[in-house]
Structure formats: C-alpha cells, structure tokens
Amino acid sequence: xxxxxxxxxxxxxxxxxxxxxxxxxxxxxxxxxxxxxxxxxxxxxxxxxxxxxxxxxxxxxxxxxxxxxxxxxxxxxxxxxxxxxxxxxxxxxxxxxxxxxxxxxxxxxxxxxxxxxxxxxxxxxxxxxxxxxxxxxxxxxxxxxxxxxxxxxxxxxxxxxxxxxxxxxxxxxxxxxxxxxxxxxxxxxxxxxxxxxxxxxxxxxxxxxxxxxxxxxxxxxxxxxxxxxxxxxxxxxxxxxxxxxxxxxxxxxxxxxxxxxxxxxxxxxxxxxxxxxxxxxxxxxxxxxxxxxxxxxxxxxxxxxxxxxxxxxxxxxxxxxxxxxxxxxxxxxxxxxxxxxxxxxxxxxxxxxxxxxxxxxxxxxxxxxxxxxxxxxxxxxxxx
Amino acid sequence: xxxxxxxxxxxxxxxxxxxxxxxxxxxxxxxxxxxxxxxxxxxxxxxxxxxxxxxxxxxxxxxxxxxxxxxxxxxxxxxxxxxxxxxxxxxxxxxxxxxxxxxxxxxxxxxxxxxxxxxxxxxxxxxxxxxxxxxxxxxxxxxxxxxxxxxxxxxxxxxxxxxxxxxxxxxxxxxxxxxxxxxxxxxxxxxxxxxxxxxxxxxxxxxxxxxxxxxxxxxxxxxxxxxxxxxxxxxxxxxxxxxxxxxxxxxxxxxxxxxxxxxxxxxxxxxxxxxxxxxxxxxxxxxxxxxxxxxxxxxxxxxxxxxxxxxxxxxxxxxxxxxxxxxxxxxxxxxxxxxxxxxxxxxxxxxxxxxxxxxxxxxxxxxxxxxxxxxxxxxxxxxxxxxxxxxxxxxxxxxxxxxxxxxxxxxxxxxxxxxxxxxxxxxxxxxxxxxxxxxxxxxxxxxxxxxxxxxxxxxxxxxxxxxxxxxxxxxxxxxxxxxx
Numbered sequence: 126x127x128x129x130x131x132x133x134x135x136x137x138x139x140x141x142x143x144x145x146x147x148x149x150x151x152x153x154x155x156x157x158x159x160x161x162x163x164x165x166x167x168x169x170x171x172x173x174x175x176x177x178x179x180x181x182x183x184x185x186x187x188x189x190x191x192x193x194x195x196x197x198x199x200x201x202x203x204x205x206x207x208x209x210x211x212x213x214x215x216x217x218x219x220x221x222x223x224x225x226x227x228x229x230x231x232x233x234x235x236x237x238x239x240x241x242x243x244x245x246x247x248x249x250x251x252x253x254x255x256x257x258x259x260x261x262x263x264x265x266x267x268x269x270x271x272x273x274x275x276x277x278x279x280x281x282x283x284x285x286x287x288x289x290x291x292x293x294x295x296x297x298x299x300x301x302x303x304x305x306x307x308x309x310x311x312x313x314x315x316x317x318x319x320x321x322x323x324x325x326x327x328x329x330x331x332x333x334x335x336x337x338x339x340x341x342x343x344x345x346x347x348x349x350x351x352x353x354x355x356x357x358x359x360x361x362x363x364x365x366x367x368x369x370x371x372x373x374x375x376x377x378x379x380x381x382x383x384x385x386x387x388x389x390x391x392x393x394x395x396x397x398x399x400x401x402x403x404x405x406x407x408x409x410x411x412x413x414x415x416x417x418x419x420x421x422x423x424x425x426x427x428x429x430x431x432x433x434x435x436x437x438x439x440x441x442x443x444x445x446x447x448x449x450x451x452x453x454x455x456x457x458x459x460x461x462x463x464x465x466x467x468x469x470x471x472x473x474x475x476x477x478x479x480x481x482x483x484x485x486x487x488x489x490x491x492x493x494x495x496x497x498x499x500x501x502x503x504x505x506x507x508x509x
Numbered sequence: 510x511x512x513x514x515x516x517x518x519x520x521x522x523x524x525x526x527x528x529x530x531x532x533x534x535x536x537x538x539x540x541x542x543x544x545x546x547x548x549x550x551x552x553x554x555x556x557x558x559x560x561x562x563x564x565x566x567x568x569x570x571x572x573x574x575x576x577x578x579x580x581x582x583x584x585x586x587x588x589x590x591x592x593x594x595x596x597x598x599x600x601x602x603x604x605x606x607x608x609x610x611x612x613x614x615x616x617x618x619x620x621x622x623x624x625x626x627x628x629x630x631x632x633x634x635x636x637x638x639x640x641x642x643x644x645x646x647x648x649x650x651x652x653x654x655x656x657x658x659x660x661x662x663x664x665x666x667x668x669x670x671x672x673x674x675x676x677x678x679x680x681x682x683x684x685x686x687x688x689x690x691x692x693x694x695x696x697x698x699x700x701x702x703x704x705x706x707x708x709x710x711x712x713x714x715x716x717x718x719x720x721x722x723x724x725x726x727x728x729x730x731x732x733x734x735x736x737x738x739x740x741x742x743x744x745x746x747x748x749x750x751x752x753x754x755x756x757x758x759x760x761x762x763x764x765x766x767x768x769x770x771x772x773x774x775x776x777x778x779x780x781x782x783x784x785x786x787x788x789x790x791x792x793x794x795x796x797x798x799x800x801x802x803x804x805x806x807x808x809x810x811x812x813x814x815x816x817x818x819x820x821x822x823x824x825x826x827x828x829x830x831x832x833x834x835x836x837x838x839x840x841x842x843x844x845x846x847x848x849x850x851x852x853x854x855x856x857x858x859x860x861x862x863x864x865x866x867x868x869x870x871x872x873x874x875x876x877x878x879x880x881x882x883x884x885x886x887x888x889x890x891x892x893x894x895x896x897x898x899x900x901x902x903x904x905x906x907x908x909x910x911x912x913x914x915x916x917x918x919x920x921x922x923x924x925x926x927x928x929x930x931x932x933x934x935x936x937x938x939x940x941x942x943x944x945x946x947x948x949x950x951x952x953x954x955x956x957x958x959x960x961x962x963x964x965x966x967x968x969x970x971x972x973x974x975x976x977x978x979x980x981x982x983x984x985x986x987x988x989x990x991x992x993x
Contacts, residue, residue, distance in 0.1 A: 187854060189747060189855065190855050191750065212753060235695075237694065241694060245694070246694055248703055249668065249671075262946060263942065264942060264946040265939065266939075269919075270853070270854055270884070270885055270919045270920050271884050272660060272664065272884040273919075273922070274657065274707045274920075274925075274926055275920045275931075275938055276935065276938075276939060276944075276947055276965070276966075277708060278671075278704060278706070281700040282701070282950065284699060284703065285698055285699050290699075302755070305753065329724075330727030352793075353796060355799065356796050359795050360795055360796075412695065413691060415692040417613045437693060437694060439693050439695050460692055461692060461695075462695050462697045477698075478697065480697075481698070483687040483688065483701055487699065489956075490699075490950060490954075493950065494949060494953075505698060508698075
C-alpha cells in the first residue's frame with residue numbers, strides 16, 4: 126500500500142516498535158534525534174517513518190558491573206549525565222552527542238569521536254542488542270556481561286547499518302570510569318609537521334587518549350591525556366617536552382572547535398568560510414585509511430576544513446559539494462573508505478566510495494533479514 | 510557416504526598428493542581438538558600452503574557440497590574444530606608467515622597459522638606487542654583466535670581479539686574471497702568483520718589477518734595475594750573497580766587449582782591458602798605506581814594473608830606460568846576433567862561460586878576454580894574419573910554450571926566458544942527467534958550449510974542424538990594399542 130503522505134510513528138516501547146513494523150505495510154525509514162538524517166545515502170521515499178526518540182531511558186544500570194542497558198532512543202548526553210553521578214561514562218565522545226544524538230543512532234551510523242584511539246567505537250562498546258526485523262521478529266544477541274562469545278554478534282551487524290536490517294530497540298553498553306583528571310596539550314603547525322610529532326608520540330609510553338589535528342592557519346595538533354589528579358601534571362610535562370617547540374597545555378574548550386569542525390556546524394568553526402550542512406554548498410565526508418597515509422592523503426584533498434585522527438587514520442573533511450566524487454576517488458586510491466555525511470539537501474553526489482568486495486555478502490544478509498527491502502531504502506545506494 | 514575417488518583427485522590436482530591425507534592412521538591425528546571427549550575421524554585432511562589453495566579447496570567443496578572444517582592448532586576447548594563425518598578438514602598450519610610488521614602504523618599482517626606468541630615476538634623489536642593472550646598462546650594460532658574471538662587474562666583492560674583486528678581476508682563458503690574490515694575503524698557499511706570474529710569457523714575461512722599492535726607499556730606491576738576466602742578476594746576485585754582502577758588483569762584461583770598449578774610448576778603459590786589473586790597493572794610510571802599502592806592497600810583491608818610483589822620480569826613470568834598452566838596441571842590431581850567457561854556479572858561471583866560448590870557436593874564431584882575475576886569469566890574444572898563411571902555425572906554437572914551462569918544474567922561462554930560442546934545449551938541463553946535469526950545470518954554466508962556444520966547453533970541431530978564422549982577401546986585399556 127502506498128500512502129499519499131508518509132506517516133510518522135512514535136512508539137514508546139519495544140513492543141510498540143514491533144507492532145508498528147507489523148501493522149504498517151511497505152517501506153520504513155528509521156529516525157532517532159535526526160542528527161544524521163543527511164548522512165550516507167539519501168533515504169528513498171517511504172510509507173512511514175519510525176521515530177524512536179520516544180523510546181528513551183535507562184532500563185538497568187549495574188554500576189558494580191559497569192554495564193547499562195538503555196532504550197535505543199536515549200540521547201547519549203542524557204545517559205552520560207545519569208552515569209556521571211556514579212563516576213562512570215560511556216567512553217564515546219562523538220561530536221554530535223552534543224546535538225542530542227541517540228545511542229541507537231550512534232550505533233547505526235558507526236559514529237565515534239577522538240577517544241576511539243583508546244576506547245574504540247560503538248562496535249567495541251556495545252555488548253548486547255535487541256532489534257526488530259521486517260517480519261516482526263524481535264532478536265536479541267550478546268548479553269549483559271562484557272566477556273561473551275555465545276552466538277553471532279548481531280550488534281556488529283547493526284553497527285554502521287543505517288537501519289537497513291531494522292530498528293534497534295535496546296542496547297547494552299560497557300562502561301568506563303570517569304577519568305579523575307584530563308588534560309589537553311596543543312601545538313600549532315601544518316598537518317605534515319603534526320604527523321611527524323604524532324609518530325614520536327605514539328612510539329612514546331605516554332598513552333594519549335586522543336590525538337587530533339585541526340585545520341586552520343597553520344593548523345593545530347591536540348593531544349588529550351587522562352590520569353590521576355596528582356600524577357597527571359608530570360605526564361603533561363613529559364608530553365609538552367616530547368612535542369617540542371610551541372607545545373603548551375590548553376583548556377578543554379580547545380575540543381569545542383574540533384567538535385564544530387567535525388559536525389560542520391554553521392558559524393561555529395573558526396576560520397572556515399561557508400559552513401557545511403544546511404547553510405552553504407559544502408559537504409562533509411568521513412574518511413579512514415592507515416594512520417601514516419592520512420596526512421599525505423589530506424594534502425591531496427580539496428578540503429576547506431579538516432579534523433584528522435593522525436593516530437587512528439580517521440578524518441572528517443569538509444569540501445565544496447562538487448568535490449565529493451574526487452574525495453571518494455582519492456581515498457579509494459589510498460586504500461581507504463569514505464562516506465558522505467552532512468551536505469546540502471539537494472546535492473546529487475555519491476554517498477559512498479568504491480563498493481567493498483563483500484557487497485554480495487552484504488546483499489545476501491540483507492535478503493535473509495529483510496527480503497522485501499522494507500527498511501531504510503536508499504541508505505546504501507547505489508550499492509544496494 | 511564416503512567421498513568418491515574423483516573428488517579426492519580434484520584435491521590432489523590442486524595441492525599435490527602429499528598435502529592430501531586420506532590414510533586413516535594420519536587423518537586420525539585430526540579427530541578432535543582440545544575437547545578430546547568428542548572425536549570424528551575426517552574423510553580427508555587438506556593441507557594447503559597458500560590462500561589461493563584454500564579458496565581452491567573450498568570451491569571444490571562448494572561444487573560437491575562437501576562439508577569442511579577449518580583447523581588451526583586444534584587447541585580449542587569447545588569442539589569447534591571437530592571434523593564432520595564424510596567431510597574434509599582444512600588444516601591451516603602451513604599458512605604460517607608473518608607477512609608484514611608495520612611499526613609506524615602499529616599493525617601486523619599475518620597468515621592464519623601464525624601462533625599468537627609469534628605475533629608479539631615479531632613486534633617486540635619495535636617496542637610493540639599483540640594484546641590478546643589466551644593461555645594457549647604458545648601454540649594457538651591467530652586464525653583460531655579470530656574464529657573464537659579469543660580473550661585471555663589481559664582482556665579486562667585491553668579487550669578481545671575483535672578489538673584488535675582491523676581487517677580479514679576471508680574465503681567464503683562458495684569459494685569467493687572478500688575483505689572484511691579496513692585499514693582503520695571506519696568501514697563501508699555494517700561491521701561484517703565483527704560478525705565474522707567469533708563465528709567459530711561457521712562463516713568461512715580466514716586467510717589473512719591485519720591486527721593492531723600496542724606499544725609495550727612503560728611499566729608492569731604484578732602481585733600475588735592470598736586471602737582467607739574466595740569471597741574476600743572477590744571483594745578486593747570489587748573495591749579495585751569501585752576505585753576507578755582498570756587493572757591489566759585480575760585472576761583468581763581456589764585451593765584445588767593452586768594445588769594443581771603449584772605441583773606442576775613450582776611457581777611460588779601458597780599451598781595452604783583458600784584463594785589467591787593475581788593482580789597486574791600496567792601503564793605509565795606515574796599512574797601505575799599510584800594505583801599499585803591503592804591496590805595493595807585494598808588487599809590489606811580485606812585480610813590478605815600474604816602479598817608477594819614480583820620483583821623482576823622473571824618473577825612476573827613465574828606467577829603467570831603458574832596461572833596459565835592451571836588447566837593442564839589439573840591432570841595431576843584428577844584422571845579426567847572438563848573445563849567450563851561461563852560468565853557471570855562480576856558482582857555475583859561469590860554467589861555463583863557458592864552455588865557451584867553446592868552443585869559439586871551434590872554430584873559427589875570436586876570442582877577446581879580458576880577464573881578471570883575482573884570480568885566474571887569462570888573456568889570451573891569438573892574433576893572426575895571416567896574409569897569409575899563418573900563421566901555422565903560430570904557432563905551433567907558441567908552443563909548445569911554453564912546454564913547456572915546464564916540464569917545469573919551471564920553467558921554460556923566467555924572465550925572458549927560454543928562449538929559442539931555447548932550448542933545444546935544455547936536455548937538456555939537465547940530464544941527460539943534469536944537462534945533462528947542467527948541461522949538466517951549464517952545462511953547469508955553459507956546457504957548450503959557446508960561450513961563447519963553442526964557447530965555453534967543447536968540442531969536436532971546434534972542435540973537429539975548426541976554422540977557420547979570418547980571411551981577408550983578395550984585394547985587401549987589393556988595397553989596393546991595407544992591413542993594417536
């Protein structure tokens with residue numbers, strides 16, 4: 126059945142999500158806070174949208190076990206506030222959490238922030254999931270314990286799925302203690318210079334939590350350390366010494382600029398003309414490659430703004446919309462992966478780079494779990 | 510139905526006569542993995558030397574719908590590499606090259622037959638190491654680690670195999686070759702790499718692995734502490750965690766396990782203590798020293814009766830030698846034993862150990878406990894004597910313990926896998942729908958069900974008419990023949 130105007134459904138319980146999937150025929154889009162609405166392939170027309178933002182809240186928090194289960198529509202920022210009261214956190218600092226992104230949305234879009242260097246991304250932090258398939262099956266995998274190898278890990282399949290296998294309804298997460306002290310050291314310079322400093326840093330025993338270069342004139346390298354209140358100052362001194370000329374401790378607001386550049390928020394990114402997303406004709410592309418290939422690759426991209434994880438190989442680049450294809454091509458030539466994030470609503474540019482060799486496998490799994498292609502059509506266009 | 514001679518010829522054409530084993534005397538070597546109670550002699554054993562040959566072998570299997578089972582070192586403890594009758598075993602030990610160590614990108618590229626410890630050996634000259642460290646690391650292979658998503662003592666802080674693998678080259682069950690994962694954590698779409706990791710050889714055969722290497726920590730501090738009870742040791746672990754400290758490892762052993770390990774290794778464990786805890790911290794000098802002092806204080810607060818700090822790398826190695834030898838050492842105090850691998854939420858450790866003790870008493874069997882206390886991963890060792898007819902009781906107790914862990918909100922397996930051993934317990938942990946969906950995912954990889962069939966998911970055949978444990982042949986008992 127095709128509807129004249131798409132319906133929006135706002136289920137408030139997992140059972141209501143399942144009922145919505147069963148009751149509404151046709152194709153379904155899935156949304157959370159809507160912060161990644163324009164990421165990846167543009168959604169095709171659907172018959173209804175499942176808005177999961179009302180499926181929110183902590184289900185169980187076990188502070189002693191450092192695990193928490195939440196409804197998928199829970200905003201990460203709300204969860205962090207609740208966990209902080211117990212001295213705990215989800216060790217994920219994706220920039221868009223600040224704009225209300227939900228736990229389920231962050232899993233589905235495989236988003237992560239600078240601290241992925243040490244803590245990994247959602248694929249490393251999710252220990253259990255419940256999701257709903259196109260035929261209404263509610264499927265659970267993993268569990269509430271951090272160490273668990275029983276059965277296939279469906280959470281991995283949902284990580285980066287953009288909803289193509291169906292909506293997540295519950296997510297179980299492993300937690301980390303809140304760091305007793307955090308410090309940030311900055312040193313200005315172009316990306317090539319920063320890359321050499323990072324090489325020395327990563328060969329050192331200083332255990333940085335995040336290592337990011339931000340574009341600008343001339344650009345800036347930010348390094349985050351975490352540790353004990355009394356022990357951290359000594360490590361900061363060692364870090365300043367190692368990074369050399371111009372390195373100094375800076376306040377935590379240095380990361381705000383990073384977050385702004387990463388999300389392409391209009392007006393917030395210092396020194397970047399015509400912000401990404403809705404305001405200008407810029408597009409944001411997330412790229413990944415081997416860490417040592419990143420700086421040379423960035424040098425070949427027509428980027429207007431960059432945040433670059435020089436130790437992870439993951440970067441977020443802002444380019445004029447006409448250059449998106451060039452970015453995909455250049456990244457693929459460097460053996461990397463790329464996906465379009467925020468962009469002008471009418472931009473007709475490919476969302477994904479070269480198709481992976483496992484595309485037939487991905488399609489086969491899609492056919493197994495969603496044979497009528499009901500969920501999130503268009504997200505992996507033109508691949509499937 | 511035995512494989513027809515023309516099929517064998519196809520494998521010979523691919524690999525050559527000497528790399529296709531069909532003589533039962535030789536194929537019997539492959540009849541079981543570390544779960545020695547289950548045995549099936551495979552029809553053929555294939556020993557390819559290259560990834561292309563692995564793909565070629567799988568293509569022959571796919572063409573004729575021949576079931577195949579991949580095998581590394583055969584150290585798995587859940588029967589994941591148990592051969593399938595009328596099927597072939599594809600042994601990967603000859604793909605054993607470290608293809609690349611890239612210190613600048615902190616990664617290594619490996620063939621599946623490289624042993625876990627060889628990775629660290631190759632990385633060490635660059636000040637790097639590979640973090641996951643299963644107790645069998647001297648012999649187990651990275652291919653097997655990928656299949657089982659292996660953990661080890663240090664996964665509390667550093668995570669499991671899945672957290673350290675960037676990408677995999679995989680031969681799918683139709684013989685096609687794909688890359689899962691990428692050079693960074695960014696991937697094009699769903700994390701199929703992560704789905705494959707821990708899939709116990711049921712989704713394909715890995716032929717190349719790119720792993721992350723970590724910088725060797727600046728310092729390591731290891732202590733061995735005795736406690737008047739397992740509960741007191743458990744409270745120490747809780748307090749360490751509550752203090753916001755993430756140790757590299759926290760291991761506990763009870764009196765029976767200590768008796769076995771100390772008898773086998775003479776590593777310096779106290780024979781008169783009810784419980785011993787091994788705690789290791791690592792990191793920068795500043796953080797490590799401060800936290801180590803806190804840990805010692807917590808130990809004292811809970812009535813620690815002896816605290817031994819490793820004063821040298823040799824002493825540290827000794828403590829770990831005792832711990833890692835524990836499973837094998839139990840053979841000294843019991844003719845037979847079964848290792849379990851259940852997980853409980855860490856806060857329920859004391860409770861579950863009491864229940865296990867009660868269950869053991871009820872069954873009239875001893876249970877030794879060695880476990881990863883930091884993450885609630887238990888390794889109860891059920892001791893029994895097959896000669897005295899205790900086998901069935903031991904198997905029932907063992908399965909009961911695994912299912913108790915699930916009942917307490919945990920898991921059937923923390924690192925050994927489900928394999929054939931625990932497949933029939935899966936319905937205790939997952940619903941019918943959950944298992945059916947896992948089977949659909951499997952069908953996406955392996956529509957013909959030829960890739961390690963009968964493992965991981967319960968099947969009527971497996972769970973309805975489960976073959977018994979291995980029982981020695983009368984001639985073997987008489988000393989006239991020996992187990993090969």
